[in-house]
Structure formats: structure tokens, C-alpha cells
Amino acid sequence: MTSVFEQLEPLLFSVEKPARYVGGELGSQEPEHGPGIVSWLLAYPDTYEIGLPNQGLQILYEILNERSDAAAERTYAPWHDLEKLMRDEGIPLFSVESHKPAHEFHVIAFNLSAELTYTNLLNMVDLAGIAVRTEDRGPNDAVIIAGGHCTYNPEPLGDFLDAAVLGDGEEVVSEINEAVAAWLALEEPQRSRRALHRLLSDVEGVYVPSLYQPVYEGPIQIGLERVADWVPDRIEKRSVMDLGEWPYPKQQLVPLIEVVHDRLNVEVFRGCTRGCRFCQAGMITRPVRERPAEQVIEMVQRGIERTGYDEVALTSLSTADFSGIESVVAAVVDNECNAGRVSVSLPSLRVDAFTVGTAAKIQQVKRTGLTFAPEGGTWRMRRVINKLITDDDLYAAVDAAFSQGWRRVKLYFLIGLPSERDEDVLGIAELGRRCVEIGRKYHQTVTVTASVGGFVPKPQTPFQWHAQDSGEELQRKISMLRAKAHETRGLTIRWHEPRASVAEALMSRGDRRMGAVIEDVWRQGGIFQEWGEFFDLGRFEAAMDRAGLKVEDVTTRQRSVDEVLPWDHLSAGLHKDFLVAEYQDALGELGVEDCRWTPCYDCGACTSLGLEHHVASTVPPAGGSQGTGQGIDLSVPVSVGAKPN
Amino acid sequence: MDRVPERLRIRYTKRGRIRYTSQRDMARIIERGLRRSRLPIAQSQGFSPRPLLAFSLALPTGCESLAEYIDLRFAEGGGAGFAAIADPEAGSDGAAYVARALQSTMPEGIEVVSAGVLTGAEGSLQEQVTSCDWVLEVIGMGADQLSERVGTLLEHDQVLVERVRKGRKAEDNLRPSIVTLFHRGSGSTPGTQRIEAVLSTKPRGVRPVELLEGIDPSLRLVRGTRTGQYETVDGERYEPLSPLGLVRAPAVAVGAQGR
Numbered sequence: 064m065t066s067v068f069e070q071l072e073p074l075l076f077s078v079e080k081p082a083r084y085v086g087g088e089l090g091s092q093e094p095e096h097g098p099g100i101v102s103w104l105l106a107y108p109d110t111y112e113i114g115l116p117n118q119g120l121q122i123l124y125e126i127l128n129e130r131s132d133a134a135a136e137r138t139y140a141p142w143h144d145l146e147k148l149m150r151d152e153g154i155p156l157f158s159v160e161s162h163k164p165a166h167e168f169h170v171i172a173f174n175l176s177a178e179l180t181y182t183n184l185l186n187m188v189d190l191a192g193i194a195v196r197t198e199d200r201g202p203n204d205a206v207i208i209a210g211g212h213c214t215y216n217p218e219p220l221g222d223f224l225d226a227a228v229l230g231d232g233e234e235v236v237s238e239i240n241e242a243v244a245a246w247l248a249l250e251e252p253q254r255s256r257r258a259l260h261r262l263l264s265d266v267e268g269v270y271v272p273s274l275y276q277p278v279y280e281g282p283i284q285i286g287l288e289r290v291a292d293w294v295p296d297r298i299e300k301r302s303v304m305d306l307g308e309w310p311y312p313k314q315q316l317v318p319l320i321e322v323v324h325d326r327l328n329v330e331v332f333r334g335c336t337r338g339c340r341f342c343q344a345g346m347i348t349r350p351v352r353e354r355p356a357e358q359v360i361e362m363v364q365r366g367i368e369r370t371g372y373d374e375v376a377l378t379s380l381s382t383a384d385f386s387g388i389e390s391v392v393a394a395v396v397d398n399e400c401n402a403g404r405v406s407v408s409l410p411s412l413r414v415d416a417f418t419v420g421t422a423a424k425i426q427q428v429k430r431t432g433l434t435f436a437p438e439g440g441t442w443r444m445r446r447v448i449n450k451l452i453t454d455d456d457l458y459a460a461v462d463a464a465f466s467q468g469w470r471r472v473k474l475y476f477l478i479g480l481p482s483e484r485d486e487d488v489l490g491i492a493e494l495g496r497r498c499v500e501i502g503r504k505y506h507q508t509v510t511v512t513a514s515v516g517g518f519v520p521k522p523q524t525p526f527q528w529h530a531q532d533s534g535e536e537l538q539r540k541i542s543m544l545r546a547k548a549h550e551t552r553g554l555t556i557r558w559h560e561p562r563a564s565v566a567e568a569l570m571s572r573g574d575r576r577m578g579a580v581i582e583d584v585w586r587q588g589g590i591f592q593e594w595g596e597f598f599d600l601g602r603f604e605a606a607m608d609r610a611g612l613k614v615e616d617v618t619t620r621q622r623s624v625d626e627v628l629p630w631d632h633l634s635a636g637l638h639k640d641f642l643v644a645e646y647q648d649a650l651g652e653l654g655v656e657d658c659r660w661t662p663c664y665d666c667g668a669c670t671s672l673g674l675e676h677h678v679a680s681t682v683p684p685a686g687g688s689q690g691t692g693q694g695i696d697l698s699v700p701v702s703v704g705a706k707p708n
Numbered sequence: 709m710d711r712v713p714e715r716l717r718i719r720y721t722k723r724g725r726i727r728y729t730s731q732r733d734m735a736r737i738i739e740r741g742l743r744r745s746r747l748p749i750a751q752s753q754g755f756s757p758r759p760l761l762a763f764s765l766a767l768p769t770g771c772e773s774l775a776e777y778i779d780l781r782f783a784e785g786g787g788a789g790f791a792a793i794a795d796p797e798a799g800s801d802g803a804a805y806v807a808r809a810l811q812s813t814m815p816e817g818i819e820v821v822s823a824g825v826l827t828g829a830e831g832s833l834q835e836q837v838t839s840c841d842w843v844l845e846v847i848g849m850g851a852d853q854l855s856e857r858v859g860t861l862l863e864h865d866q867v868l869v870e871r872v873r874k875g876r877k878a879e880d881n882l883r884p885s886i887v888t889l890f891h892r893g894s895g896s897t898p899g900t901q902r903i904e905a906v907l908s909t910k911p912r913g914v915r916p917v918e919l920l921e922g923i924d925p926s927l928r929l930v931r932g933t934r935t936g937q938y939e940t941v942d943g944e945r946y947e948p949l950s951p952l953g954l955v956r957a958p959a960v961a962v963g964a965q966g967r
Contacts, residue, residue, distance in 0.1 A: 076770050076929055082726035086813055319729045319737060319815065371740030371813065404743075404757070 068162040070154050078144045082320045083111035086137075086159035089317035089370065092124070093160050094134035101243050103135040104128055104158055104168040104205075108175070108183035109593060110161075111139040115316060116324040118378070119211060120174050122311040124238050133240045136160040136168070140183045141190070143591070149190065156190040164668040165191035165565040170206045170243055175213035178570030179563065179592040180230075181220060182585040184209070188223070195582065196222050197273050202254045206243055206263075214270075215347050216630040219570055219577035221272035225256075226263045229270065229633060231301030233309045238266045243256075264294060268301035270633060277575050282616035283573045284629050299634045300347070302672055306333060306354040310362055317370045326374035326408070331359050331391070332679060335380035336658045340449045340649050341438070341477060343521035345379055347635040349668035351659060351679040352591065360394045367405055376408045383413035383421065384659075386680035392425050412436075414452045419463035426502070432465045432471035440490030441474060444544025446652045447482055449645075457494065458501060464474035465502040470500060471510045478540050479518040479532035479564070482650055488540045491515065492547040495554040502553070513548065514557045515541060517564030521571055522630045523637065530621040531568050534600070537561035562600035566592065568618040569603060574629035577617075580606040638667035715826040716780045717833075717949045720771045726817035731766040738778065741813035747806060748783040764833040764937055764948075765840065768915050771932040777833050777948060780806070781827065805838055824949045836948050837909055839887060841936040844903040844916050845895035848926040854901050857924045858891045867922040882922045885914045889923075900930050 075081035096102045105124055107114025114120070120137065127135035134160035141149060149155070156165040166172060171191065173184050185195045188207055194200050197207070209220065210228040217227035228235055242262040249258060256273075264271040274294045276287040289296060303309055315327060334351040335344070354362075375395065379385060395407050407425040412418050414435045437457050439445035445452055458523050461472055476491050495513045502509030517537040520526040532540070541558045546549065548556045569577060583594075583606035591597045607614050622628070624643050641664075650654065658664060661674035722734070728912040729737065739759055742749050751757040767773050807823040814820065830836060851855070861867055867883040887906040895902040903923075907914045920927040938945040 073930060075728060082725075082730075082733065085725040085728050087725050087817075089815065317740065319726065320733045321736065368744065371744035372740075373743060400746075404751075595855060 065164060065167065066162040067154050067157045067164060068307075070152060071149075071157070071162065074145065074148045074152070074154075078148070079142060080111075080320060081392055083139065084141070084145065084159060085318055085319075088115070090312075090314040091160055091316060092128050092135075094128050094136070096134050096163075099132060099244075101133050101170065101240050101247065102168045103133060103170045103172055103240075104138055104165055105135055106138045106171055106173045106184075106187060107140070108173055108180040108187060109140055109177075109591070109649075110142060111318075112320070112322040113593075114139040114174075115318050115322045116328070117174050118178070118312065118328055118330065119232060121316055122309070122378075123172070123232050125311050125313060126233060126236055127240065130237065130240065132244060133190065133237075136163065138165060138187070139332075140187055140591070145690065146186075146190065155192045156187055166193055166205060168205055169247060170208060170239075173207075173209040173211075174529050175209050175211040175220075177593055178213055178219075178567050179598070181570055181581050182590050182592055184220070185223060185582060185585040186590045197225055197256070198222075200225075200256060202251055202256065206241070206246075206259060208263075212347065213571070215343070215633060215635060216571060216573075217270060217272065217633075218575045218629040219573045219581060221275075221575040222578035222582075224272060225259065227270045227272065228301070229268050229298055231303040232301075232574060233303045233311070235266060235268050235301045239263065239269065242266055242269075261293070270298045272575070275632070279574070279576070282613060282620070284627050286627060287632055297632050297634055298340075299671060300405045300636060302352075302636075303333075304352060304672070304674075304677075306330070307351050307358055310354075310358055315366060315370060317372070324376065325581060325591050326376055327363065327370055327372040328376050328378050329362045329366065330354065331361055331377045331382060331385045331387070332378060332379045334679075337381060337384075338449050338645075338655050338657060339438070340447075340525040340645055341480065341518060341521075342380075343524050348380070348691055349666065350672075350674075350677040351357060351675075353386060353679040356390050359391050363391070364398065364400070367401065373404050374406045374408060376410050378410055381413060382409045388421065388513075392421060397427055414458050414460050416459040416463040419428070419460050419467065423467045424438065424465075432473055433469050434473040434475065435460060436475035437494065438477050439480060439487065440492075440494060441487045441558075443652060444480060444483065444487040444490065446654050447649045448477075448480055449649065449654050454494065454497075458497060461498045462501050462504075465505045465509060468606045470506050470508070471501070471512070472502070473512045473514060474498070476513055476515050477518045478515055478544070481520075481526055481529050483532075483551050485540070485543065486635075488544050489547050492551065492554070492556075493546055495548060496551040499553040510555065511553060512555045512557055514559075515544065516559040517561045519564055519567045519571060521634075522628065523635045523642075525642045525649060527572075527628065527642065528622040528624055528626070528646065531564070531572075531618045533615075533619050534565045535563045537564060560595060560598065563592075563595075563598055565614065565618055566598070566600055566603050569614065570609070572629075572671070573617045576610060576612060579610040580612065584610060587647075634671065636668040636671035638665065641666045714784075714826065716782070716784055716803055716823055717826050717830075718778050718780065718807060718810065718823045719821045720740050720776050720778070720814075721819045721821060722767065722776055722817060723819075724772075724817035724938055727770055731763065732770045734767075735761065735763065737815065737818075738810075738820045741810060742780075744813040745809040747809055748838055750781040750783045762832055762834075764837055765909060765913055767934060768917070768932070770929075771916065771934060773934040775821075775934060775947070777837075777899070777937065779833060781914055786859055797913045822949060833948065836939045837937045838940045839906055839908045839938050839945065840913075840934055841907045841938075842903075842907060842916055842919075843933045843935055844905070844920065844929060845897050845900035845931040846903060846920060846927045847930055848928045849901065849924060851891070851893065851901055854903075854923075855891045858889055858903070861886075863890060868916050869904075869921050871918070880912075880918075882914050882918060884908070886919070886922075889919075895931070940955075952953060 105120045107117055124135050127133040138158050188195050193204050206225050208226045208231050209224055214227040246259045246262050260271045263269050274290050276288045277284050332353040334348040336351050339345050374480045437452050439448055478488055491513050495511050498511045520529040520531055538561045545556050548554050584602045587602050589602045669677045749759040761780040764777040803823040803825055807820045811820040865883055866881050867901040868879045870877055871880055885908045887908050890904045892904055916932045917929055939948050
């Protein structure tokens with residue numbers, strides 16, 4: 064087996080953060096490669112610090128390495144400085160464990176969590192010395208696949224991926240391993256790319272773009288043709304129903320250098336049925352599947368002892384909704400072994416006073432800042448997006464936070480939401496002003512930060528047809544909001560670059576023709592587009608131009624609900640009827656409750672898995688189910704309830 | 709088992725891939741290691757308590773070391789913590805026990821070499837250490853030319869390098885901090901030349917790359933190893949921690965060991 068380490072070593076003195084490239088993490092494995100073993104390179108298309116903590120890749124890393132017929136290593140996007148040196152010296156992309164060249168692996172599997180990393184994926188494949196376009200790859204080239212939330216519309220990467228995987232990876236990764244092993248066992252000329260694609264397409268949840276040919280009419284995709292009869296016409300996502308069977312990662316990687324989310328992470332549940340209509344994660348990961356509380360406690364305790372971390376995050380899309388939250392928090396906080404030094408963080412706080420009480424219980428020491436996500440500036444707006452938090456819920460939560468010692472509160476909002484009016488945007492400043500006022504009751508100086516992101520209507524959500532605000536319109540709203548917020552001392556507005564929201568929309572909502580655009584942007588040097596200092600919308604606009612496409616056709620064009628969508632053949636389990644009905648209810652300002660504690664409204668997620676209504680826990684979460692529409696006085700001008708469908 | 713000492717000094721090496729971590733990274737690695745070891749380290753007071761650790765002079769990222777030091781302070785009544793985890797068979801003293809416990813949590817490349825009890829009269833490592841020994845393997849210049857450049861440098865009483873301090877360019881004279889400097893032929897890494905130097909930490913510490921810049925800007929560091937750190941007492945150099953504890957012993961010349 065070859066290693067590029069000797070070539071790499073002399074370069075490491077001249078690059079930033081050289082430890083990014085040397086592996087050596089606690090939990091790192093150096094599996095044996097050899098005949099009969101499929102070797103995987105698990106890749107994250109951004110820097111080591113962003114990619115290493117990715118839990119999805121860490122789970123697959125362990126599952127693959129537990130198999131006797133698989134071996135997995137990891138790689139990340141080398142930073143500009145090292146990339147230049149690697150290209151100068153002819154060093155290919157390599158794994159951080161054994162520093163084996165990427166092209167010696169059988170499979171390179173990317174996690175796609177953010178659309179603006181797409182150009183990095185191309186750059187990494189190219190740096191590996193492998194053709195970026197699937198059609199140019201031969202029988203001895205690595206299989207390039209991807210998973211993660213972005214693959215619910217993989218069409219923009221359709222020219223580059225041998226396959227995209229939908230849904231949970233725990234089970235499907237082994238099936239893919241077997242398919243690739245079967246392909247590798249073929250002799251040439253049988254071992255063709257087409258043979259690979261056929262084997263992969265037989266695996267449930269695996270989509271092979273090259274087996275489908277989109278049909279266009281002007282800016283619109285009007286159909287999708289399969290290249291043969293055996294090609295499946297619809298791909299259903301994969302779901303792991305019992306998280307308790309998958310207590311991974313068992314050996315979370317502990318890096319030598321500081322990374323994002325640098326703490327022990329334990330996933331307490333997967334999925335969310337709160338039904339926020341803007342939220343792609345909540346739509347595509349249904350139904351809710353909880354990890355047994357005892358298992359969570361064990362994973363936390365073992366993890367702390369093994370890693371030496373003094374912080375554990377209980378991760379999920381809304382951790383306060385975990386039915387075992389109180390027992391888990393009590394078990395961790397009260398455990399004598401932790402000597403009162405282990406802090407628990409809830410990355411997604413629910414907006415209510417009870418949750419703040421829980422946060423107070425577990426953050427005895429550091430009370431720096433608390434974050435809430437009301438998302439919409441007015442109650443009307445929040446009904447549209449089905450984030451059913453009243454102003455009073457928010458004020459009670461903020462009051463609880465300030466009264467219990469916190470001095471900084473951060474609020475997350477979206478702008479550019481469907482049916483948004485200027486008063487909804489200005490409502491953000493009003494909420495902020497009231498929060499500062501509440502804080503002043505308890506402290507002389509308080510900081511309230513409203514963080515504003517431009518809404519990107521995402522595939523597989525009720526808003527998938529909706530026209531996005533243009534970059535200029537988003538900018539106008541931000542300026543208006545800033546001017547208003549300026550009147551309140553202690554209120555700060557932060558905002559996401561509107562131009563980045565435009566590029567995100569191109570990458571997430573586009574069809575396969577975006578491939579030429581991604582390749583063009585990459586060839587013009589547009590990598591690390593998630594990084595503000597390197598992002599340049601101009602490159603995307605110029606590339607769209609050169610490809611004969613219009614930005615507006617993908618972003619600000621309203622799509623009709625009977626239009627073919629580039630991702631129509633890919634299913635997160637949701638009925639199209641459900642998404643249409645949700646879209647119409649949104650525009651009618653009608654909320655819908657969380658189906659965990661109310662009757663099923665048949666979104667399709669459970670039935671497509673062959674289940675009746677799947678309820679993770681019939682127990683409403685501790686402290687009630689605020690924000691889900693329960694207990695809201697129906698005399699307010701909104702009707703909330705389970706829809707008859 | 710002996711009573712747990714209140715303060716200990718540990719010497720460790722940092723070699724191999726782990727050398728690419730920064731001093732801050734090392735502090736975090738050791739903090740996590742100490743938590744895993746469950747050694748009862750004293751914590752600072754205040755809103756975010758930190759373990760009470762003190763490091764010696766920062767080792768530049770990318771350089772190896774045969775002699776890094778760290779001072780640990782144990783919690784009062786820490787003995788109970790030890791008793792719960794001690795191995796009664798071991799029968800060794802507290803310092804050795806701590807060294808073993810810490811070693812078991814360290815990543816590859818960190819080797820705990822020795823540990824000694826501090827009396828409290830030593831002062832901090834930062835104050836105590838006055839000079840460091842370095843072995844540098846460099847490229848960019850032939851043997852003859854390098855010997856000549858080293859000779860020239862030693863003849864001068866000013867060696868100026870430019871450095872940016874608070875956004876302003878300033879010139880620093882390194883010469884007072886260069887105690888000895890030798891060119892020792894070729895290095896163990898093919899194609900390199902070996903330089904050995906004793907660099908004083910006063911009036912200010914000189915980093916190896918600064919020294920090379922002072923010798924000749926065309927030199928590039930391929931491998932740098934700190935081989936020793938010393939205090940000076942009555943003109944003699946001593947290791948701040950000998951293998952036998954804090955008994956003072958004359959410094960021995962430690963060569964760079966091949967890996």
C-alpha cells in the first residue's frame with residue numbers, strides 16, 4: 064500500500080493548521096486493505112474542522128470498519144495553501160489515516176450537508192486524479208457517491224455522481240458495499256460503468272442519475288426518461304426504525320485540534336413532526352424515532368469517560384421534545400463521576416419558559432448566551448410557516464432566561480418567507496425591542512441579537528414551488544430592518560449574505576443543467592463558497608450566462624403545483640397531496656399540530672415505510688408541547704387543528 | 709501508597725505527527741487526558757473553572773521536543789480520588805503513579821519521561837527556564853556556505869530580523885539570545901544540514917525560524933527538535949527536573965535521537 068506522507072511532510076511546515084492532515088485522532092482506525100475488501104474513502108467537502116465532527120460520516124466509518132469485507136478511511140478538503148502545494152508537487156488527495164492516495168480506494172463517499180460545498184466536491188475528485196464527470200470514468204476508477212440532506216435533490220450533481228443515497232445510511236451502506244464488491248469481482252469487459260450503475264440501482268434508496276434523462280422545454284423540466292425498463296421509476300428513502308439498534312458512533316473521534324461542535328455528541332432522536340413548513344430537515348427525516356433514554360445515558364457516560372470531553376450535546380432537531388429529556392439530564396448532572404464538571408448542551412432550544420428552566424438546571428456554571436428560533440417576526444408569519452410560537456411564549460422564555468442569569472439572547476429569523484409583508488420583517492425589530500426591555504428589568508446591560516437568514520424554498524417541503532425573494536429584495540428588507548432596529552439600544556441585527564441565498568437556491572432547486580454551472584464555477588477557482596471571503600455570486604451568474612440559463616428561472620420564478628420538479632422521482636415518503644395541502648394552508652395562515660400527540664394527518668412518511676401512524680412516544684414532552692399548536696386559545700384569529708386531509 | 713503530593717512537574721516528549729499541533733492544542737489534549745485519567749487536578753475559581761496547569765515555553769507548531777514540561781496542582785484532599793483508582797499492587801510513589809496515569813491517556817508521540825514533586829520554592833517554569841537547546845535540520849544552502857554564514861553571524865554583535873508587532877514592523881536584535889551555534893554537517897533527514905544551538909529565553913525567546921532568518925533568509929526548516937530546557941544557577945545549567953526528581957544535576961548534552 065502506498066502512502067504520500069513522505070512527500071507531504073516537508074510541505075506541512077508551510078501551511079496553516081498542519082494537524083488537519085495527519086490524522087491521529089482518538090478513535091481513528093487504520094483498517095487493513097486487501098483482496099476481497101472494499102475500501103471506502105469517506106469525504107467531507109469542506110475543511111477538516113467543519114467535516115470531522117460530521118456524525119453521519121463517523122457512524123458509517125464505524126459500521127464499515129466493523130465489517131470484514133470493508134475498510135474505511137477519511138478525507139477532507141485541503142485548504143487553499145496545501146492544495147496549491149499538492150498540485151505543484153503532484154500529490155493527490157489522500158486519506159488522513161494511512162495517507163493512501165484517494166484514487167486507490169474503491170469508493171469515495173461524500174457527505175453533502177450544504178449546497179455551497181458542491182464545487183469542493185468536484186475539486187476533491189479532480190485532486191484525486193479522477194475524472195469529475197461520470198461519463199469519463201472507466202472500470203478502474205473509484206465509485207463516486209454521496210449521501211446527506213442535499214441528496215434529496217441531487218440533480219445539480221447528476222453529471223458527477225455515480226449514485227446518490229437517500230435517507231439514513233446505517234443499513235444501506237452495507238448493501239452498497241456488497242454491490243460494489245460484486246462489481247469489483249467482475250472481469251473486464253463485464254466490469255463496465257453501466258454494470259456498476261445497474262448493481263447500484265438495485266439497492267433500495269440508491270439513485271443513479273445516469274440512468275435517467277431529463278427532458279426540458281425552455282427553462283422548465285417537463286419530464287424524465289429512464290434509459291431502460293429495469294430502471295426504477297421512483298426511489299424511496301431509507302429509514303432506520305429502531306435507533307436503539309444503532310448506538311453509533313461508539314467511539315466518537317476526538318481530534319487533536321479544535322473543530323466545530325468540539326464536544327461529545329449523542330443523538331437522542333431522529334426526525335421531527337413539528338411541521339415547520341420551511342424546514343427541509345423536518346420534512347425529509349420523518350417519522351420521529353427516539354433512542355431509549357437508558358441508552359442515551361449509557362452513551363453519554365461511556366463517551367465522557369472515553370473522550371475526556373467536559374461537554375455533551377444531546378442532538379436532534381428539537382431536543383426539548385425528547386420524552387426522556389428529564390431523566391437523561393438528571394442522570395448526567397447528578398452522576399458523581401462527572402464531579403459537577405460536565406455540562407450538557409441542547410443545541411436546539413424550544414421557545415418556552417420550561418425549556419429555559421431545564422437549560423438553567425444543566426448550565427450551572429457558564430451562562431453566557433441562549434438562542435431561540437422564532438423564525439417569523441409576527442404571529443401571522445409564524446402561522447404561515449407553522450412555527451406556532453406566540454409572542455407571549457417568546458417573551459416568557461426570554462424573561463425566564465434573563466431572570467435566571469443570562470445576559471445575552473440570540474434570536475434566529477428567516478426573511479423572504481411566503482406571503483411576507485414589510486410589517487412581518489419589521490416585527491423582528493419589535494420582538495427584539497420587547498426582549499431588550501424584558502432584559503432591562505433584570506440587568507443594566509443586555510444584548511439581544513437577531514440573526515436573519517434569507518429563505519431558500521427547499522425541495523421536498525410545502526414551499527418547494529414558491530418563488531424565492533431576489534437578492535435585491537432580501538437586501539432591501541435587511542436594510543429596512545436594520546434602520547428600524549437601530550432605534551433600540553442593545554439590539555443587534557446580524558444577517559446572512561443575500562447573494563449566498565441566491566447561489567444556495569441555484570444549487571438546491573436547480574435541475575441537472577446546473578452541472579455545467581457547478582463545473583464552470585469550480586474551473587474559475589470558485590471553491591470554499593461556504594466561506595464568505597471566497598464566495599462570489601458573480602462567478603455563478605457568469606456561469607449561468609455561459610450555460611444559457613437564467614438565474615430567475617430557478618430562483619424567483621413561481622412554480623405551479625402541477626409542474627414537474629427535478630426531484631419528483633425521489634421520495635422522502637411524503638405524499639404530494641400533503642405538501643400541496645400544506646402549501647395552501649400556509650397561504651391561508653392555517654396551522655397544523657404535531658402528530659406525535661394528535662391524530663395522524665397522513666403526510667405519507669409512515670405509510671410509505673409500511674407502518675401505521677408511528678409515534679415515538681405517546682407522552683407529550685416535559686413541560687408541555689409549546690409551539691405545536693396545542694393549548695392555543697382558538698379565539699385568536701387562527702384555526703389550528705388536525706386536517707381531515 | 710504515599711500521600712498525594714500537592715504539586716508535580718512532568719517531563720514529556722512530543723514527537724512524530726503530533727508535532728503538528730499547536731501549544732493551545734496540546735493544552736486541550738492534556739486537559740482531556742487528565743479528565744480521562746480522573747486524577748484529582750485542582751480547578752480554578754470563577755465562572756468557567758479550568759484545571760490548574762502551567763506549561764513551559766511554547767513549542768512552535770511543527771517542532772518536536774525531547775523535553776517539554778508541565779506543572780500540575782492537585783486538589784486538596786485529592787488523596788481520596790487517588791485511592792479510588794489506585795492499583796495497590798503498584799507500590800510506587802505518587803509521582804510515578806501520576807506519570808503512568810497520564811501516559812495511558814496520551815496520544816501517540818507523547819511520552820511521559822519523568823515526574824517529580826515540587827517543593828513550592830521553584831517558581832514557575834516560565835521564570836525558571838533560561839535557555840533551550842535546539843537541533844535544526846535545514847535545506848536551502850550547501851555545507852560550506854552554511855558554515856561560513858554561521859561563522860559570520862557569531863562574529864557580529866547584532867543580528868537583526870524584522871518582525872511585526874501590533875501591526876507595526878520592528879527590528880529585533882537576536883544576537884544576545886544566541887548562546888552557542890554550530891553547524892554539524894549533514895542532518896539525519898536526507899539532503900539536510902544540521903545546526904545545533906543554545907538559545908537563551910532572555911531578553912526574549914528566539915524561535916528556530918527566526919534564528920534561520922538571522923543566519924540566512926534562504927534557509928528552510930525541515931525538522932526542528934527542542935532537545936532540552938534549562939535553568940541557570942550560579943552560571944551552571946540544570947534541567948528543571950532530573951529523572952530522580954528535583955535533585956539538581958548538571959545538564960547533559962542530549963542529541964537528537966533518530967526516530
